[in-house]
Amino acid sequence: MQDVKKKLLTAVEKMPAFPKSVHQVLKLASDINCSQKELVEVIKKDPVFTLKILRLVNSAYFGLAREITSINHASVYLGLNTLKNVALGLAAVGAIPKSNVAGLDMGAFWLHSLAVATSTRMLGSMLGVSRDEAADYFAAGLLHDIGKVVFALYMPDEFQKAMGLAVEKNMSLYQAEGEVMGATHADIGALLAERWNLPSELHEAILDHHNVGDGGKSQLVDCVFAANQVSKKLSFGAAGDFTFKPLPAAIEQRFSLDLDGLIKELPTLDEEVEHARVFIKLGEAS
Structure with a gap:
């Protein structure tokens, strides 16, 4: 065995491995004292990842009535936990050949x-x-x-x-x-x-x-x-x-x-x- x-x-x-930004997102999101602002700041440091999240948020998957143009707006609209899972899903797919x-x-x-x-x-x-x-x-x-x-x-x-x-x-x-x-x-x-x-x-x-x-x-x-x-x-x-x-x-x-x-x-x-x-x-x- x-x-x-x-x-x-x-x-x-x-x-x-996951990108550093995703590791930080997971770590922050597991902390009950983590603020939305802290999470947003980590995501913003990775412009490619930021763009992917915004594209996903504005897709038919979420079916929003109006366009979300910033990660700040996305975090308010989606909530911290959903934002964490969006980041996690994208990172997991990206890590796999x-x-x-x-x-x-x-x-x-x-x-x-x-x-x-x-x-x-x-x-x-x-x-x-x-x-x-x-x-x-x-x-x-x-x-x-x-x-x-x-x-x-x-x-x-x-x-x-x-x-x-x-x-x-x-x-x-x-x-x-x-x-x-x-x-x-x-x-x-x-x-x-x-x-x-x-x-x-x-x-x-x-x-x-x-x-x-x-x-x-x-x-x-x-x-x-x-x-x-x-x-x-x-x-x-x-x-x-x-x-x-x-x-x-x-x-x-x-x-x-x-x-x-x-x-x-x-x-x-x-x-x-x-x-x-x-x-x-x-x-x-x-």
Whole structure:
């Protein structure tokens, strides 16, 4: 097991780091005494990043009635937590190469991730979370499968083998990874979350998004799990396998709906995912 952990840590160490400005944003945003002004000053020091955030804020994703022309204005309108998550989403996409030798299709990967992000946010809203808190739900969905990218980039032979096994035996990639590598994308994703100093609730969602047992772990983890099944059943993109599971009893209870019932409650999902594509477009732009 030590050998496996060592191999995972070596792979995680090779992942690109976030820009300094994003590290500072995450650090500041985790401080309850942080002011909007401090956060704005950090973002302003990175003009390229500032421009990306303003483009995102003025896109159909937020659907604002009037144009936001400054980061100060954006911070007032969006709130500190949403601004933090916008910065985090853009930075994560920007840190990830567009191709890998393992053959993980990054276009399909990001479409799946966006669908899970959008569904998680919508499910959180159904349960009454505020608009500001819903930004955490979107970020958790966007990054839930980030460990697959680490595998595809830095353990490509093993990851290819796991993807092949998942297809051949019609099993989940999560299961196949455990058999081939002795660890899963959730394990290595959680290690990356530590390296990137992501907030603890994001770390938990990445680590536990397959491991909900009977459900009821935390509202956020339950929403990510349910959103993952919704996105797979509706074939939004692909992330290595197409197996989906019914919702555990506690998650059905939380929503008073089964998987098909949840899907019926998300009629605008297609359109919302389309709007969210701007994250990838702007994140990947150099």
